[in-house]
Amino acid sequence: MTDPHLSARHRPRAALAMAERSARQVLGSGSLGRLTELLDLDPGLVLDDFTTPAARRALADAELLVTGWGCPPLDRRVLDAAPRLRAVVHTAGTVRHHITDACWERGIAVSSAAAANAVPVAEYTVAMILLSNKRILDIARDYRAERRTIDWNERYPDAGNYRRTVGILSASVIGRRVIELLRPYDLDLRLYDPYVTAQEAEELGALQVGLRELFAGSDVISVHTPLLPATQGLVSRELLAAMPDGATLINTARGAVVDQDALTEELVAGRIRAVLDVTVPEVLPAASPLYDCDNALITPHIAGSKSGELRRLADLAIGEIENYVTGRDFAHPVRPEILDRSA
Template sequence: MSAQRSVPTVVAVVSEELFTEFFSDEDAERLRAVAARLGGTFLRVDRLTDAELAEARIVITSWGIGPFDAAVLASLPALALIAHTGATIKPFATDALFDRGILVTQAGAGMARPVAEVSLTFTLALLHRVPEMHNALRCGDGWYDADAVGVQREILGTPIAVIGASRTGRAYLELIRALGAEALLVDPTIDADAAAALGAELVPLDEALRRAQIVAVHAPTLPETHHLIGRRELALMRDGAGLVNTARSWLVDEAALIEELQRGRLSAAIDVFDEEPFAADSPFRTLPGALVTPHRAAGTSQGRRRQGRIVADEVEAFAAGRPLAHTVSRDQLSSMA
């Protein structure tokens, strides 16, 4: 039997730290086995330029990779599949990539559960006025003013609006339904029966904003969803209501939200911002009714390994000539953040 050639056929452009987070020993071995099946070896690099990759058939990507433009693709003449460990492929997908017929797949499905759990955590925190009380105790010299904090509520029976029946929106719906919330769903792409099957009442956006105690944003990034929640929409929300955003800042007019938070009329829990990291003097650092996290909603150890497993599954399916489960087409790019 001839010795396996040392040319890389499967290449992971992923930092060593992230590669360990994404891929268990078993899944890493699956990648090596696919590389051998394709007649070469597996290679992990930090940058595409770190090695000669003329025979690479599969490239695994992560955050921070640059566009696969004509120049990059010229150095990868055998490339047939890009398997992305994250969700959006916008930072690197180009027309040249799709023009060449290269398949692109991504692992966003692995991120739905952790993001939904953070959305639920945010929801419960806002209902129980945790940000206001936490900030009052840390910044003040007394106990706390119950009247200033606002009414504390349970999730049971509370109307919660879910804006978008995305993967994450559906996972969040499942969680809040299990805790007895009254689920309202806003999504123009589904009908009332489909919403009912998800355990939610389908309502127009304005009605959802007026009725809900918590508004959780899970819509896709489209031209028509830019600032979907703007000054007019925020004004429709009831006094004391809360906004949860673990999706994209694109969906919410950040300046208008800050104004409402400064007035103390609404509260908010947010994982995504127009500027990341936000400035040292950002109002989000001091607003008493705001709970903020640094774009880490999907960062669980289980979620990372789930993303790696999805990538390994897709790579194996490709090598075996089976259909892929998570491909992204050129047309789908417009709905990605």
């Protein structure tokens, strides 16, 4: 049922700006119906190129853009063609690919569904932490190969999650969610984030430690730092070498945060384990030795929102549009002053 308070308001003129596939997958018929209740919007027009005549006509009147994966950059030239634009609601995570300095200079309000996209990434991470400590992948591989009764306690005396140490690299939105989800377990949580104080880490439920201490003292290390110039190659050869034998590195952030050559050497040698949802390049060459490492689980960047989980992104974005239409502040604003240290 339509909210009478919403229906009584003027519907802002808006446009969809994203790849057509993004619109099809993220915004199902139900979401599009809700958007057309809130906004004066042509659901059949999806802008993936701002230079076309249709895009120019849409931009000229748009007060709000609903953006998604594949949205072209909103640079100064595009904004000149959109003199009435006041807000952007992004149906995905990072806005770095399309929100430019010109947007902030114009005072455009920006919201992102990063909090919604963080949920499945955190869930994937927690599952992999628990499976890694339990040595499930190793045991399943051995059982499949040997097909007999084995004393798993003897073979894997370190298996299990009781009082194991998990290191979280970065208290990002996802990193914080992972810590929250891990609180009920009998794990010792450690955190490295230069922007978080010891008291803040304790309030989150983790012990603040130094970067090398995180790697040297953790059974599992989960990487959640955004890829920035300062974090490229942050997980260096030296840090990987400091990891205890048999420890596991989980990376759901960006492949370039890790020195992949050094990681490959460690994995080929069999000294540590890894769960990699991201690599450099994003699809490894067919000849990469990582494909053949029994101690490496590689997934094709699937930790984020997939299939039915995409509806969560749409729901958050629609909630933000309701906030805008009713004159409330965004619940999930993107602020330019923290972009230099966030995704």
